[in-house]
Amino acid sequence: xxxxxxxxxxxxxxxxxxxxxxxxxxxxxxxxxxxxxxxxxxxxxxxxxxxxxxxxxxxxxxxxxxxxxxxxxxxxxxxxxxxxxxxxxxxxxxxxx
Amino acid sequence: xxxxxxxxxxxxxxxxxxxxxxxxxxxxxxxxxxxxxxxxxxxxxxxxxxxxxxxxxxxxxxxxxxxxxxxxxxxxxxxxxxxxxxxxxxxxxxxxxxxxxxxxxxxxxxxxxxxxxxxxxxxxxxxxxxxxxxxxxxxxxxxxxxxxxxxxxxxxxxxxxxxxxxxxxxxxxxxxxxxxxxxxxxxxxxxxxxxxxxxxxxxxxxxxxxxxxxxxxxxxxxxxxxxxxxxxxxxxxxxxxxxxxxxxxxxxxxxxxxxxxxxxxxxxxxxxxxxxxxxxxxxxxxxxxxxxxxxxxxxxxxxxxxxxxxxxxxxxxxxxxxxxxxxxxxxxxxxxxxxxxxxxxxxxxxxxxxxxxxxxxxxxxxxxxxxxx
Ligand code: SF4
Ligand code: SF4
Numbered sequence: 481x482x483x484x485x486x487x488x489x490x491x492x493x494x495x496x497x498x499x500x501x502x503x504x505x506x507x508x509x510x511x512x513x514x515x516x517x518x519x520x521x522x523x524x525x526x527x528x529x530x531x532x533x534x535x536x537x538x539x540x541x542x543x544x545x546x547x548x549x550x551x552x553x554x555x556x557x558x559x560x561x562x563x564x565x566x567x568x569x570x571x572x573x574x575x576x577x
Numbered sequence: 578x579x580x581x582x583x584x585x586x587x588x589x590x591x592x593x594x595x596x597x598x599x600x601x602x603x604x605x606x607x608x609x610x611x612x613x614x615x616x617x618x619x620x621x622x623x624x625x626x627x628x629x630x631x632x633x634x635x636x637x638x639x640x641x642x643x644x645x646x647x648x649x650x651x652x653x654x655x656x657x658x659x660x661x662x663x664x665x666x667x668x669x670x671x672x673x674x675x676x677x678x679x680x681x682x683x684x685x686x687x688x689x690x691x692x693x694x695x696x697x698x699x700x701x702x703x704x705x706x707x708x709x710x711x712x713x714x715x716x717x718x719x720x721x722x723x724x725x726x727x728x729x730x731x732x733x734x735x736x737x738x739x740x741x742x743x744x745x746x747x748x749x750x751x752x753x754x755x756x757x758x759x760x761x762x763x764x765x766x767x768x769x770x771x772x773x774x775x776x777x778x779x780x781x782x783x784x785x786x787x788x789x790x791x792x793x794x795x796x797x798x799x800x801x802x803x804x805x806x807x808x809x810x811x812x813x814x815x816x817x818x819x820x821x822x823x824x825x826x827x828x829x830x831x832x833x834x835x836x837x838x839x840x841x842x843x844x845x846x847x848x849x850x851x852x853x854x855x856x857x858x859x860x861x862x863x864x865x866x867x868x869x870x871x872x873x874x875x876x877x878x879x880x881x882x883x884x885x886x887x888x889x890x891x892x893x894x895x896x897x898x899x900x901x902x903x904x905x906x907x908x909x910x911x912x913x914x915x916x917x918x919x920x921x922x923x924x925x926x927x928x929x930x931x932x933x934x935x936x937x938x939x940x941x942x943x944x945x946x947x948x949x950x
Contacts, residue, residue, distance in 0.1 A: 485806040496763055498696040498735020500671060506593055506641035513671040515696040515735045515764055515809075518595065518643055573763055573809035 487566045487577055489541030489559065495533050496576045512574050519574060528565050533575060540566065593641025594868055595827075598648055598835040598846065599633065601658070605651040607677050608714035608944035609702065611741065611776035611783060614650060615849050618946065619838040627657040629859065631664045633836055636864040638668040642834070648675040650838070653685070659692045666693025673698060675739075678725040679718045683732075686725070690732050697729045698737040698766070704752040708745060714944050723760070730761045737764040742793065742815075743783035744935075750793045754800055758808060765808055767797060769815035773847040773902045775945045782940040784931065790818050817931045821892065822899025822915035829877035829897060834864060842867045844874050847902040851911045877901050877911075884912060886920040 487493055495501065499514045510526045512519040521529060531543040544562050548555040569575045603618040625633075637645060645665045652658055653676055665672045673696045674689065686697075699722055703709035709719035729736045738760060740753040750767065757765040772780045785793070797812055804810055816822060826833050826845045835843040840859040843849060849856070855872040868874060876882060880893050887898040898904075899915020907916040907930070908923040916923035 484803065496735070497730070497733055498763065500695065502669075502671075504641075504643065511643075513643060513695075515698070515737055516596075516644070516646070516673060516811075567806075570806045 485570065485577060487540060487563060487570055487575075489539065489544065489563070491540050491577050492538070493532050493540060493566060493570075493575045493577055494535070495529075496573055499574050501529060501533075514574055519572070524561070525565060528562050529569075529575075532562070532566060591869060592831075594834050594864075595642065595832040596644040596646060596834075597633070597637040597642050597864070598646045598833060599630065599661075600648050600650065600835065600837050600846070601630065601652045601655045601661070602838050603650040604654045605649055605677065605945075606654075606679055606715055607651070607718060608946055609712060609741075609775070610779040610942040610944055611743065611770040611774075612945040613771065613774050613776070613846055614945070615774055615847075616778070618650075623839040624655075625838065625840050625859075627660060629840065630657075630661050633840075633859050633864070634661065634665045634670065635668055636859070637834075638670055639863070640834075640865040640868055642670065642864075644671040644673060646673045646675055651677050651680060653678075653680040659685075659688050662689055662694050663692035671695055675700075677713070677718070678722045679715060681725045681728070683728050686728050686732055686734075690734055694734065696735040696737065698739050699726050699729070700739040700741060701753070701756070702741065703746045704749050704756050712745065712942075726760045726762070735764070736760065736762045737766060738762045739766045739768060741768055741770060742785070743770045744785045744789065744938075745783075747785045747789050747793045750796050751800070754797075754804070754808075762808060764811065766811045766813070768811075768813045771847075772817070773850060773906055775943075777906055778943055779940075781934040781937040782942050784817065784934045785815070786935045787818060790815060816900070816903065816915075816917045817927070819917050820919045822896050822903070822917040824896045825900035825903070825915075829901060830868070830874040831878065831897070834868060836864075842871065842873075844877070845902070848873060850902050851905055882912065884914075886918075887914045890920065 499512055502513055503510050510521045531537060531547050532540055537543050544559045548558045566575060602624055603614050604621055634645060652674060662672050672694050674694055675698045678699045701709060701722060702712035706719040710716050726736060738757040742750065754765060770776050770783050801810060830844040835846045836859060841856045842859060843856060848854060857867050857871050883893060883898055887893050899917060901911045904913045904915050905911040907927050914921040916927045918924060
């Protein structure tokens with residue numbers, strides 16, 4: 481058995497093939513649309529997806545630094561939240577390293 | 578049976594549907610003995626034209642749906658597939674293509690991608706050609722599917738492998754998973770045959786034994802931890818050996834709408850097997866209207882219709898009483914609790930039926946589209 485893939489601060493992530501970030505007007509929510517699935521994003525999840533997945537987002541660590549500045553929060557707290565969320569999104573197939 | 582239900586059940590709290598299953602055609606070059614299409618297939622002459630399907634897509638978006646699944650039969654037999662994918666994308670729908678892949682080529686796949694297609698699901702009948710082509714009744718089909726699966730990921734599209742399991746291939750579930758990984762699929766559906774439509778006709782030729790099922794279940798569960806983060810696994814446990822039913826389609830008329838080739842609007846693709854139902858067509862009313870209060874949709878939506886034991890059961894908003902088509906097929910009554918449930922009075926009879934069919938080892942297939950003996 482091999483170790484499951486994991487996202488670290490030096491990883492780069494992007495949305496998995498077939499995953500789209502979209503605002504749905506009918507429900508007034510942001511969501512990830514994926515093969516036969518939908519994930520509704522709360523404000524935090526939306527901020528993480530926007531900060532880490534665009535092509536020019538850099539590494540996850542760089543995104544964490546930007547988020548910490550933007551939200552004026554301790555970097556370690558932001559780092560823990562972001563890594564937990566990204567690894568959860570990875571396990572569910574919404575992002576890939 | 579006439580429908581005397583109030584026309585506006587839950588009208589104010591009703592959530593919009595999530596997706597529409599657009600069955601563009603019943604035509605298909607394959608002849609799988611478990612095909613989910615009805616026994617009475619719509620001929621090409623009854624299929625809706627491009628303009629009508631575009632209207633359906635407009636209405637799906639208006640109704641708040643997020644995704645469209647282009648399916649069939651084999652949707653690639655429609656020459657207007659590219660045009661319909663482009664239209665669905667224009668109106669903001671996420672587009673899935675559910676295909677047997679045998680008619681696809683690289684040029685067409687690229688055209689579909691450029692039209693906005695996001696995701697291709699390819700069904701495999703087995704992990705090696707001989708068994709797969711025997712089930713599909715189409716020589717060369719398996720090799721073609723593998724080639725197209727590679728084109729899909731090469732084109733940057735999401736790929737799902739749909740592994741349909743039954744007596745003849747259930748022992749190769751590990752090989753199915755390995756194949757999906759080799760093909761770089763983002764997702765695998767490990768789906769045991771559902772026994773309605775052609776599957777019901779062929780139950781005695783397909784149903785696995787209890788031992789086969791336990792071995793498969795053990796194998797899948799052993800693989801799951803290692804697959805995390807590599808491939809999304811949708812695993813559907815076969816009903817016939819379960820003690821509780823599944824919420825079929827996420828509950829009757831809760832998530833999906835199904836439009837048949839000729840434009841009939843169904844809550845699930847097997848709903849036409851239920852007698853006395855009043856199905857509307859897209860030629861009469863819009864999808865939003867039908868979703869809100871179409872008689873076939875309100876009939877089994879929620880819990881208002883439930884007899885005992887479901888009525889008093891604390892699971893009735895979890896599984897919504899199971900599958901109506903299965904209740905009909907197994908208990909002879911679409912209004913009954915799904916007999917897969919051990920609280921159903923028909924449960925013991927189902928177990929007996931199942932064991933008899935699972936033991937009928939030399940039953941031949943009746944291929945889709947072939948007449949009864
Ligand atoms: S199940 Fe088989 S026969 Fe039916 S539509 Fe799919 S590929 Fe064709
Ligand atoms: S009695 Fe009805 S609601 Fe309760 S578990 Fe069985 S099928 Fe589900």
